[in-house]
Amino acid sequence: MYRTHTCGELNASNINTEVTLAGWVQKSRDKGFIVWIDLRDRYGITQLVFDEERTSKNMLEQAQKLGREFVIQVKGSVIERASKNPNIPTGDIEILVTELRVLNKAKLPPFTIEDKTDGGEDLRMKYRYLDIRRNPVKNSLIFRAKVTQEVRNYLSNEGFIEVETPYLIKSTPEGARDFVVPSRMNEGQFYALPQSPQTFKQLLMVGGMDKYFQIVKCFRDEDLRADRQPEFTQIDCEMAFIEQEDILNAFEGLTRHLLKEVNGVEVDKFPRLLYDDAMRLYGNDKPDIRFGMQFGELNQVTQHKDFGVFNSAELVVGIAVPGGNSYSRKDIDKLIDWVKRPQIGALGMVYCRCNDDGTYKSSVDKFYNPDDLAKWAKITRAKAGDLICVLSGETNKVRAQLSALRMELAERLGLRDPKVFAPLWVIDFPLLELDEETGHYHAMHHPFTSPKPGQIELLDSKPGEVKANAYDLVLNGNEIGGGSIRIHDKKTQAIMLKHLGFTEEEAKAQxxxxxxxxxxxxxxxxxxxxxxxxxxxxxGGQETIRDFIAFPKNNSGRDVMIDAPAPIDDEQLEELSLKLNLKDA
Amino acid sequence: MYRTHTCGELNASNINTEVTLAGWVQKSRDKGFIVWIDLRDRYGITQLVFDEERTSKNMLEQAQKLGREFVIQVKGSVIERASKNPNIPTGDIEILVTELRVLNKAKLPPFTIEDKTDGGEDLRMKYRYLDIRRNPVKNSLIFRAKVTQEVRNYLSNEGFIEVETPYLIKSTPEGARDFVVPSRMNEGQFYALPQSPQTFKQLLMVGGMDKYFQIVKCFRDEDLRADRQPEFTQIDCEMAFIEQEDILNAFEGLTRHLLKEVNGVEVDKFPRLLYDDAMRLYGNDKPDIRFGMQFGELNQVTQHKDFGVFNSAELVVGIAVPGGNSYSRKDIDKLIDWVKRPQIGALGMVYCRCNDDGTYKSSVDKFYNPDDLAKWAKITRAKAGDLICVLSGETNKVRAQLSALRMELAERLGLRDPKVFAPLWVIDFPLLELDEETGHYHAMHHPFTSPKPGQIELLDSKPGEVKANAYDLVLNGNEIGGGSIRIHDKKTQAIMLKHLGFTEEEAKAQxxxxxxxxxxxxxxxxxxxxxxxxxxxxxGGQETIRDFIAFPKNNSGRDVMIDAPAPIDDEQLEELSLKLNLKDA
Structure with missing residues (x-):
């Protein structure tokens, strides 16, 4: 047996116990006649002590040779520490070592195995197995396991059955982003990796499985972006004999359970916002509602005042920045520069100070009198001491710009506290979305989403206005879930596919x-x-998803990571081209 | 809301309750003035009643038009049944229907949705979504979900952390059976799908994650066999700071937990059998020990008796068939034919009847006297009334043949009761296995398995005799798990790879x-x-794994199932050959 205890569990109640521990040398303090070593494992750190008097000289010398990250096993007795460390659970004791065994040596790690490491991301990804030894990463992986276990417990208790669906599925020509997998055993034939188990879970509903879930890997052959992985994990759920209301309640229940069990946070019933209102009030279909700063549309109170920019704008819209009147002229100029950056793309920004004495001072005083500005304040809910920021232009663009500004200002104001959780349903999404490049409509959610009752007739005349039985679950400005009530009859599905540009043959084939x-x-x-x-x-209170993935894909580490794609060699190439029947071509 | 109750929960205590149910029409009995319908959902069956008097004539007529598998919703009140059905939980009541709504019509299903269906396997696979409506399949999928949930509960309680490892990994040239996945975003580069997360879980151990598990899909690009799928699911586990004993105890604990929670069976401590003994006593490294019929090696008592077949045989080995003396001469001839079938491959079979009076009668009485045969009986533990079956020849072949015969006879004797569970550890597997075709040794488990202490020196001189720290968990004649203590130092790993025929460069590359x-x-x-x-x-007490997989791969259904590989089309071919850089070739 390698150990009787872990490095996280011994305390004053164990004094005088003989123990065996195993772990990694976290650090060592050598005073010549005495050596202290911090021994680390997954569970914590325990201090070891070696000295000339109480242990042998030989043992002391061995201890002096131990390097960082050596793997050792020690036997010894638990003794009270002279200088206690109240910051760790084992801080009252140390182990007076009587036997030491080096289980494995270690080269000097390329970065420090500390909570705050000196390793950059590339290095940490290359040596991910060392990175995982660090508490922030280790705890993130443990946290993820806890979340998934809570998901399973909750859904199983609610009668959901976890069913595994295939990873090797039929490739469909439209799957432009599918990974394809040639099959050795079926020459010239290919599987695809699923982007989601969508059709399978629908078949399970047809099969009567009524409440299904699965925690499942999905795949998308796209370029790596900051927070986008070609393989990602979904909690995939489906229910039969339900209406939208049942689904919202079921998964609101799950989310509430997670917030309570994982974060210790109780939240009220989730607010629901129509998609159209989300766009109008936040310029965004996944608004962060931890804070207000709702949009106020100002077209009605800004027109016909000789200010051409506003007169010609499709949308004039503002937000009140709490306490923003304290910004200096220079601060505001910087803010204007910020919205004019190419990533945001605004042409400019009009502002109005709401002074403490109830007066207003705007950058467009030439066109708008105090009564006008008071209307702006009323519409944007600005109070004395606030700053109103106004953007104008084409509706979709200006909403996106003001949404970005709103998020940026909230960040600066400290209103985006990762320990505060503000979940929200956004409902009644449009069924179709216009692809501005091609001029074609495609399904906003997916082709299986049902239109709102009675709206299918609008598909011909006003496709962009048809609303879907589709909803997103939003948490702190992030879409964490999305779904819909599906079409469940052939006729409607056929109409839908026709409107998405499928011929009858294509629809049938796919x-x-x-x-x-x-x-x-x-x-x-x-x-x-x-x-x-x-x-x-x-x-977990983090912006980045990488630390919560044991082995994330990473561009920079591609040539060394074992999860990177490898160049194909001649033999594989030969075999694959045979499979592709290219040899005859 | 589609339903207030499921079809499995209403009973006499609900009489006079107004309810709404939804489900499928299982069957309908039409007496003209009254119609009974069995309404089915995942949870059971509830009887609906429509009649002229108590419901409207119109409703009765609608009910008469309902076909099998129509999806309907009904409102009505729970009433006591005239003729009760004690075989189902809802058998005391029926629903007097006041409202009927057809949610979806159904074509006549291609096979009956009954426990015993008239559909053959091909048809059931083609319409798997209908097959899943049948209790045996539905219950198997629910059973699987229960097993996995119990696995997760047990391992989580024991401190194991479920960590997801990548599905898109680096392709290694030796992976002859890897599925490869061209990456669109990395031209000319390929991922592979993992055959197991072996190296990742070892890296997690290096990363200090100390107790890991994962329920994970693995992939093998091999032809479909009866019970072998190209994608299969593993409960993958790894521990650090452990010895073999710790692993055996940990997973014996898990298996015992499953048998108790899932099957309600308590089992004793699992017996352990050395690999060599398993081969000697059962001719098999995964013996079914629900019954005895151990092998008795007869070389010593059969040599030098002028029977050339036995004299020249490497191994002469027999089993005692309980009560086998009752077999007629014809039965025994059939048995001899059975072992001579090409699938078994024996050249013949010698037998010896153990008569009730203590005498013996063998097929080789010319060469062996009663004393000789008494020795056979002693060694094979044959009792009066048994039949001793003896095969001879080359050790490996004859063991396999006699093992097949042992299993066949046990099956005929009803000794392989699926409700009896006999788990067993087989330990001390050989490290290497001789490939008879190439004359090369390869790793019996995998190249990361450690040899027994002190045996690494034998690798040069007697490679076939080196034993590994490797073990299998066997249940009822099936290997349900396997593993090993791994090599954890570079030097030993390099020696191992060298002996497996890797050059230093190849070892490093892979x-x-x-x-x-x-x-x-x-x-x-x-x-x-x-x-x-x-x-x-x-x-689950079944021989076949298919019913426990929602959408199994199936040769016959290949062209229709959505999880079958599809022929590649011209556009895909074009794109792939670009990826393969074949366009320049």
């Missing part, structure tokens, strides 16, 4: 299997999928 | 990442992986 299934008694159904990576990061 | 990690303080570690598909099937 979704015929599902549509056939709908003919054998498909129940009404719908579901939701959570993005686990992001959910875990937000619950 | 396993350099792991060996480098071993230099930064790798702890002693080891683990085990369970084959979940088989484990679930055995616990």
């Amino acid at each position: 979704f015929g299997f599902l549509m056939d299934a709908f003919e054998y008694g498909a129940p009404p159904h719908g579901g939701l999928a959570f993005g686990l990576d992001r959910l875990v990061a937000i619950l | 396993f350099g990442f792991l060996m480098d990690a071993f230099e930064y303080g790798a702890p002693p570690h080891g683990g085990l992986a369970f084959g979940l598909d088989r484990l679930v099937a055995i616990l």
